Amino acid sequence: xxxxRSPLAPATLPDLPEIAGVVRRVARARYxxxxxxxxxxxxxxxxxxxxxxxxxxxxxxxxxxxxxxxxVLGRARALVVxxxxxxxxxxxxxxxxxxxxxxxxxxxxxxxxxxxxxASTGVIGVPLPIDKAEAGLDAAYVAEPxxxxxxxxxxxxxxxxxxxxxxxxxxDGRRVELVGIxxxxxxxxxxxxxxxxxxxxxAAVTPEFLQSALSAANAKTFSCITVDSDTSTSDxxxxxxxxxxxxxxxxxxxxxxxxxxxxxxxxxxxxxxxxVVRDGEGAQKLIEVTVESAESDRSAHRIAMxxxxxxxxxxxxxxxxxxxxxVVMAVGKAGEPAERDRxxxxxxxxxxxxxxxxxxxxxxxxxxxHLKGREIEIGVDLGLGEGRATxxxxxxxxxxxxxxxxxxx
Amino acid sequence: xxxxRSPLAPATLPDLPEIAGVVRRVARARYxxxxxxxxxxxxxxxxxxxxxxxxxxxxxxxxxxxxxxxxVLGRARALVVxxxxxxxxxxxxxxxxxxxxxxxxxxxxxxxxxxxxxASTGVIGVPLPIDKAEAGLDAAYVAEPxxxxxxxxxxxxxxxxxxxxxxxxxxDGRRVELVGIxxxxxxxxxxxxxxxxxxxxxAAVTPEFLQSALSAANAKTFSCITVDSDTSTSDxxxxxxxxxxxxxxxxxxxxxxxxxxxxxxxxxxxxxxxxVVRDGEGAQKLIEVTVESAESDRSAHRIAMxxxxxxxxxxxxxxxxxxxxxVVMAVGKAGEPAERDRxxxxxxxxxxxxxxxxxxxxxxxxxxxHLKGREIEIGVDLGLGEGRATxxxxxxxxxxxxxxxxxxx
Numbered sequence: 001x002x003x004x005r006s007p008l009a010p011a012t013l014p015d016l017p018e019i020a021g022v023v024r025r026v027a028r029a030r031y032x033x034x035x036x037x038x039x040x041x042x043x044x045x046x047x048x049x050x051x052x053x054x055x056x057x058x059x060x061x062x063x064x065x066x067x068x069x070x071x072v073l074g075r076a077r078a079l080v081v082x083x084x085x086x087x088x089x090x091x092x093x094x095x096x097x098x099x100x101x102x103x104x105x106x107x108x109x110x111x112x113x114x115x116x117x118x119a120s121t122g123v124i125g126v127p128l129p130i131d132k133a134e135a136g137l138d139a140a141y142v143a144e145p146x147x148x149x150x151x152x153x154x155x156x157x158x159x160x161x162x163x164x165x166x167x168x169x170x171x172d173g174r175r176v177e178l179v180g181i182x183x184x185x186x187x188x189x190x191x192x193x194x195x196x197x198x199x200x201x202x203a204a205v206t207p208e209f210l211q212s213a214l215s216a217a218n219a220k221t222f223s224c225i226t227v228d229s230d231t232s233t234s235d236x237x238x239x240x241x242x243x244x245x246x247x248x249x250x251x252x253x254x255x256x257x258x259x260x261x262x263x264x265x266x267x268x269x270x271x272x273x274x275x276v277v278r279d280g281e282g283a284q285k286l287i288e289v290t291v292e293s294a295e296s297d298r299s300a301h302r303i304a305m306x307x308x309x310x311x312x313x314x315x316x317x318x319x320x321x322x323x324x325x326x327v328v329m330a331v332g333k334a335g336e337p338a339e340r341d342r343x344x345x346x347x348x349x350x351x352x353x354x355x356x357x358x359x360x361x362x363x364x365x366x367x368x369x370h371l372k373g374r375e376i377e378i379g380v381d382l383g384l385g386e387g388r389a390t391x392x393x394x395x396x397x398x399x400x401x402x403x404x405x406x407x408x409x
Numbered sequence: 410x411x412x413x414r415s416p417l418a419p420a421t422l423p424d425l426p427e428i429a430g431v432v433r434r435v436a437r438a439r440y441x442x443x444x445x446x447x448x449x450x451x452x453x454x455x456x457x458x459x460x461x462x463x464x465x466x467x468x469x470x471x472x473x474x475x476x477x478x479x480x481v482l483g484r485a486r487a488l489v490v491x492x493x494x495x496x497x498x499x500x501x502x503x504x505x506x507x508x509x510x511x512x513x514x515x516x517x518x519x520x521x522x523x524x525x526x527x528a529s530t531g532v533i534g535v536p537l538p539i540d541k542a543e544a545g546l547d548a549a550y551v552a553e554p555x556x557x558x559x560x561x562x563x564x565x566x567x568x569x570x571x572x573x574x575x576x577x578x579x580x581d582g583r584r585v586e587l588v589g590i591x592x593x594x595x596x597x598x599x600x601x602x603x604x605x606x607x608x609x610x611x612a613a614v615t616p617e618f619l620q621s622a623l624s625a626a627n628a629k630t631f632s633c634i635t636v637d638s639d640t641s642t643s644d645x646x647x648x649x650x651x652x653x654x655x656x657x658x659x660x661x662x663x664x665x666x667x668x669x670x671x672x673x674x675x676x677x678x679x680x681x682x683x684x685v686v687r688d689g690e691g692a693q694k695l696i697e698v699t700v701e702s703a704e705s706d707r708s709a710h711r712i713a714m715x716x717x718x719x720x721x722x723x724x725x726x727x728x729x730x731x732x733x734x735x736v737v738m739a740v741g742k743a744g745e746p747a748e749r750d751r752x753x754x755x756x757x758x759x760x761x762x763x764x765x766x767x768x769x770x771x772x773x774x775x776x777x778x779h780l781k782g783r784e785i786e787i788g789v790d791l792g793l794g795e796g797r798a799t800x801x802x803x804x805x806x807x808x809x810x811x812x813x814x815x816x817x818x
Contacts, residue, residue: 059741059749089737089749091766124734125767233741311720311805312813319814325533328498332468332642340468340498357500358534396720397814401807404721405728 008278008286008374008394009161016148016166017177019200021045021242025143026154029136031084031122031129037154039133041140042079042198043109048242049204050076050117051211053218055235061088062095063118066102067236070114074207076240077115078105079198081155082133083183084122088233093127100130101137108141119196119236121157121183152181155196158403159183159279165271169203169264171257172247176203178268184227184276195222197237197272203261204243205250213262214239214269221269224301224391226308227280239265277392282399285317286392287376294387299336301389306334307378314396320371322364324352327378342383347371354381417687417695417783417803418570425557425575426586428609430454430651434552435563438545440493440531440538446563448542449490450549451607452518457651459485459526460620462627464644470497471504472527475511476645479523483616485649486524487514488607490564491542492592493531497642502536509539510546517550528605528645530566530592561590564605567812568592568688574680578612578673580666581656585612587677593636593685604631606646606681612670613652614659622671623648623678630678633710633800635717636689648674686801691808694726695801696785703796708745710798715743716787723805729780731773733761736787751792756780763790 022044026037052071054064063086070076080101087094102113109115120128152162163182168175182197205213214237222237243249250258278286289307294300307313310330316323324345331338341356348370351359370376376395431453435446461480463473472495479485489510496503511522518524529537561571572591577584591606614622623646631646652658659667687695698716703709716722719739725732733754740747750765757779760768779785785804 055741056744057738057741058744058747059737059752086734089734089752089762089766091750091764093766123732124737125762127766233738311809315810315813318810321814323532325495325498328468328533329466329642332464332466335465335467338467341500343468343498353498353534355500357498357502357536396810398807398810400720401724401727401805401810404724405730405806 004160006160006279006283008283013149013164014166016164016179019177019179019242020202020244021048022200023145024148024151025140026146026150027136027139027143029082029132031082031132038083039136039140040081040151040154041137042151044076044078044240045242045244046077048076048240049074049207049210050238050240051207051214052236052238053215055233057233059089059233061086061120061234062090062098063087063120064234064236066098067117067119067238070117073114075115076117077109077111079117079238079240080105080137081196082120082128083155083157085120085126085128086122086124086234087120087128088124090125090127097128097130097133101133104134104137117238119234121155121196121234124233148179148181155181155183157183158281161279163272163275163279165268165275167264167268169257169260171203171245171250171261174245174247176201176245176247176261178264180268180272182272182276184279195235195276197222199239199265199268201241202245203241203250204245204247205241205261209250209252210239210241213265216262217266217269220266221273225273225277226305226391226393227277274392277394280394281403282397283394284397285374285376285395287317287378287394288390288392289378290390291380291382292388293382293384295337295385296387297389300387301391302336303331303334303338303380304389304391306330307380308391308393311396314393317371317376318395318397320368322347322352322367322371327380331380337384338382339384344381344383346379348377413569415569415688415692417692422558422573423575425573425588428586428588428651429611429653430457431609432554433557433560434549435555435559436545436548436552438491438541440491440541443493447492448545448549449560449563450546451488451560453485453487453649454651454653455486457485457649458483458614458616458619459647459649460616460623461645461647462624464642466642468498468642470495470529470643471499471507472496472529473643473645475507476526476528476647479526482523484524485526486518486520488526488647488649489514489546490605491529491537492564492566494529494535494537495531495533495643496529496537497533499534499536506537506539506542510542513543513546526647528643530564530605530643533642557588557590564590564592566592567690570688572681572684572688574677574684576673576677578666578669580612580654580659580670583654583656585610585654585656585670587673589677589681591681591685593688604644604685606631608648608674608677610650611654612650612659613654613656614650614670618659618661619648619650622674625671626675626678629675630682634682634686635714635800635802636686683801686803689803690812691806692803693806694783694785694804696726696787696803697799697801698787699799700789700791701797702791702793704746704794705796706798709796710800712740712743712745712747712789713798713800715739716789717800717802720805723802726780726785727804727806729777731756731761731776731780736789740789746793747791748793753790753792755788757786
């Protein structure tokens with residue numbers, strides 16, 4: 001946890017409802033030399049369905065491998081999250097740590113180890129100390145239940161503020177609640193982030209439908225944010241549905257309230273994804289990049305990500321410099337279909353270039369004004385087809401360098 | 410030109426031979442509000458062969474389009490380089506500027522406009538002012554010939570030192586000389602850089618063979634460097650062979666001295682490429698990344714570039730932090746075949762991880778010592794096949810942010 005709260009942090013926290021069947025507890029495992037809670041333990045009612053999406057890294061952590069196997073079964077009784085040590089790239093010792101955590105929690109709850117989901121975040125390459133994990137778990141099992149915000153704070157690493165979100169939906173005549181917590185905040189890249197996100201709902205949903213809804217939400221939210229183009233070995237988003245709301249289970253798109261649930265889950269993931277970008281390491285500005293009229297949505301997404309990942313675009317925004325030439329550069333380097341002489345670019349609502357050159361009588365004043373703000377919009381129209389995508393990133397500042405040039409020390 | 414010379418700049422300049430058939434002149438076109446030479450004019454003897462490689466950007470500058478067309482003919486009489494304005498993304502006005510420069514120079518020399526090669530570097534989106542270009546050319550035509558170093562200085566933008574290199578080869582019993590000049594120093598990425606490089610030789614070489622030799626050299630040199638993963642709209646490397654050395658023209662691999670010439674050209678391009686990285690914006694350390702035992706050379710190259718482009722790896726090196734976990738992360742995100750539990754990583758000559766975890770009894774002391782130096786080596790062994798690649802980059806520092814957050818102002 002950093003002392004300096006991101007200037008992009010929300011001013012207030014939302015009111016967060018309880019989710020029937022979800023109990024949170026936190027403890028001090030002391031994975032690092034710090035005096036803060038760093039182990040989160042969430043107990044889930046029997047019958048809880050689970051779905052998840054994980055990193056596309058070819059070198060995933062043992063936690064990710066564990067979750068992937070457990071997700072096949074579709075049920076969950078507990079979630080354990082460790083902060084301060086990612087346990088990634090630690091060979092057999094890392095695997096043993098995950099197995100020990102799952103076994104101990106399974107014994108505590110009287111469930112199968114595959115009902116226990118584990119996620120860890122922090123330094124790579126140091127095996128998670130099993131003795132500290134077990135002592136932390138034992139403390140957590142007997143701790144008082146805590147708030148959502150306390151859990152969100154406990155999963156933080158370099159995050160500067162706790163990230164929580166909520167929404168609700170009417171399903172089968174009943175109100176179902178959704179609450180999510182997430183942590184960032186560097187190594188955030190396409191196809192997931194250095195990010196752990198956990199979504200809880202009391203809706204009754206089959207694991208299969210929950211998975212399809214989460215995958216769809218992920219594609220438009222978590223997979224559309226980037227801080228630094230780096231992809232973590234540990235990225236994980238899990239959704240847990242306790243089924244305590246009493247609705248008839250959502251099984252397919254035809255189920256009563258399926259549309260409303262899918263929309264609510266997507267909304268919640270979008271809130272969480274934006275919170276991650278708002279806490280991007282060193283972020284001073286939130287940048288929304290929209291690419292329109294591309295050959296396809298996929299092509300639009302790639303071009304938008306090329307812009308959002310460009311160090312030269314991100315430093316220009318940091319400098320409040322209306323350097324739209326760098327946007328052209330980033331479009332050009334994406335390798336996707338683009339025709340220079342059809343390209344149009346806007347900052348905020350001001351068109352700066354179209355038809356391959358600066359607009360006639362271009363006045364930089366409104367653009368400069370827009371760039372002084374906290375929320376920056378870059379729009380690109382390729383003039384080719386119907387493809388469209390929006391992604392979010394933050395600027396690249398001295399703060400990012402300071403945080404990352406000295407993270408382990 | 411920056412006041413602060415890169416700490417990675419060579420201590421001394423090499424002695425540079427004259428190349429028969431090449432005469433350099435520089436002038437003040439005043440493309441920006443500065444008092445320095447910013448127009449370089451190189452006259453080439455009749456019969457000069459030319460080859461080139463240009464940016465892979467989908468939005469290339471009109472200069473790049475001009476050069477691509479002219480390269481088909483394989484002959485050159487002049488090179489004009491403008492610094493301070495890239496003329497990219499300027500529509501018809503940009504095209505007209507290039508045509509005007511070529512036409513005026515062709516009239517001056519009595520040659521065809523397609524014999525005139527033009528390159529420009531600097532801000533994107535501002536049409537190159539034709540009146541300034543023409544006045545600058547007129548001044549250059551009558552200026553005194555200048556040194557290689559003066560020409561190398563005149564093509565600079567944010568470069569902090571002039572970049573020149575030389576080598577020679579014995580071809581057909583005669584010594585042929587090669588001299589190159591190059592400029593960087595941001596927007597340097599795979600498949601070329603924000604980079605203009607010009608190579609001159611007195612060897613007699615057919616345009617076709619010169620092209621094949623330059624393309625081969627480029628693949629192992631300029632395409633293996635990256636500063637910030639950004640790709641310019643204007644990247645251009647041109648090689649000019651005046652044929653004045655008197656050797657029997659090199660036409661194929663079987664020609665006398667072909668091997669020696671190919672090797673010399675590759676050596677020269679490697680020297681120039683390294684100079685570009687040594688002047689990467691904000692660079693404090695030169696980083697060499699070698700990936701071995703990949704499934705293929707291409708796969709090795711992609712993984713090496715993923716490491717070299719990772720902001721988290723580059724900031725760790727800036728912080729002299731032996732954070733090899735970030736190397737694992739960058740291997741994982743490359744999307745290329747990799748098996749976590751076969752991966753071995755070294756910094757300098759010290760193995761830090763193998764078989765999926767830190768080496769037994771890992772002592773960080775020699776690694777910390779290595780990281781204090783100016784030249785850092787990262788080695789990755791994937792344990793999969795025979796593929797191999799080496800690429801070069803620099804660290805990511807506060808200097809990069811300072812330069813790029815306020816470039817246009």
